[in-house]
Amino acid sequence: QQPVQSPQAVILREGEDAVINCSSSKALYSVHWYRQKHGEAPVFLMILLKGGEQKGHDKISASFNEKKQQSSLYLTASQLSYSGTYFCGTETSGGSYIPTFGRGTSLIVHP
Amino acid sequence: SAVISQKPSRDICQRGTSLTIQCQVDSQVTMMFWYRQQPGQSLTLIATANQGSEATYESGFVIDKFPISRPNLTFSTLTVSNMSPEDSSIYLCSVDRLSSGANVLTFGAGSRLTVL
Numbered sequence: 001q002q003p004v005q006s007p008q009a010v011i012l013r014e015g016e017d018a019v020i021n022c023s024s025s026k027a028l029y030s031v032h033w034y035r036q037k038h039g040e041a042p043v044f045l046m047i048l049l050k051g052g053e054q055k056g057h058d059k060i061s062a063s064f065n066e067k068k069q070q071s072s073l074y075l076t077a078s079q080l081s082y083s084g085t086y087f088c089g090t091e092t093s094g095g096s097y098i099p100t101f102g103r104g105t106s107l108i109v110h111p
Numbered sequence: 112s113a114v115i116s117q118k119p120s121r122d123i124c125q126r127g128t129s130l131t132i133q134c135q136v137d138s139q140v141t142m143m144f145w146y147r148q149q150p151g152q153s154l155t156l157i158a159t160a161n162q163g164s165e166a167t168y169e170s171g172f173v174i175d176k177f178p179i180s181r182p183n184l185t186f187s188t189l190t191v192s193n194m195s196p197e198d199s200s201i202y203l204c205s206v207d208r209l210s211s212g213a214n215v216l217t218f219g220a221g222s223r224l225t226v227l
Contacts, residue, residue: 002153030213041115041203041218042154047211087154089216097214098144098207101154 001026003090005102012078012109020073020105022088031064031071032089032099035082042087045073078109113138113206115219123225124194131190132222134204139184145177148201148221157202160187194226 003024010018022031030049036042046055048064048071056062059076075082085106089099114137124130134143145157158166158179166179180188191198201221207214 032215034216039220041220042216044112044210044215044217047213047215049211049213089154098156098159099216100156103153 001092002100003031003088003102005086005088005105007105008103009106010108012107014080014109014111015077016109018075018078018107020075020086020088020107021070022072022090022102023070024090024092025069026092027068028064028071029068029091029093030099031062032091033062033071033073034087034089034101035084036087036104037084045086075107078107080109080111083107083109112208112217113140115204115206115217117204117219117222119222120220121223121225123227125227126195128194129190129192130194130224131188132202132204132224134187134189134219136185136206140206141184142207143181143187144205144207144216145179145187145189146203146205146218148203150200154203157189191224194224196226199224199226 006021032047033045034042051066051068054063062073064071085104087101087104089101116135118133143160146154157172158168160166160179160181162181178190203221204219205216
């Protein structure tokens with residue numbers, strides 16, 4: 001079942017913050033986050049496995065709620081290099097370990 | 112993580128023809144995955160390719176339309192057969208690797224196919 005991502009698009013200025021949400025109607029085994037720049041391959045950012053988990057690096061972090069049905073990606077003090085399309089991919093318990101991807105959130109950071 | 116090379120990077124094809132996309136990985140991998148990304152859309156899994164066995168196709172994708180070969184542990188091909196404009200998409204090859212105790216995906220840069 002495809003996760004639902006919101007918003008579909010975000011336009012920011014450098015230095016502003018953004019939050020991208022990913023939700024499922026079922027409890028999830030894991031949530032993956034990927035970023036795809038235009039014309040390039042999607043690149044893995046991070047994976048969350050435990051309810052209540054938060055992880056991140058640099059100024060990009062993510063959380064996985066206690067019920068394991070919703071994850072949020074936080075981009076703090078956005079840089080131009082953060083521009084791209086962000087996909088969440090979810091695995092359900094008992095399902096294939098290959099993630100099912102949401103429709104993506106387009107993030108554009110302006111100077 | 113693995114480095115994946117795909118060929119061609121882009122092509123323009125005529126309706127009714129077929130095109131084969133190649134995917135080469137710089138290390139041996141058990142499974143390779145083929146995805147389709149239609150314009151502005153999500154990454155949709157077409158099939159999983161294991162070496163030495165027939166590919167496993169996802170719902171909505173059939174072998175006659177998307178035949179896959181996996182002759183060894185570093186190479187796979189996806190053919191898009193009897194193409195129509197609806198097949199215009201980016202086709203991506205990917206492999207999985209372990210990260211933080213879970214399998215995550217590494218993607219090739221994709222093959223952008225335009226069907227006229």
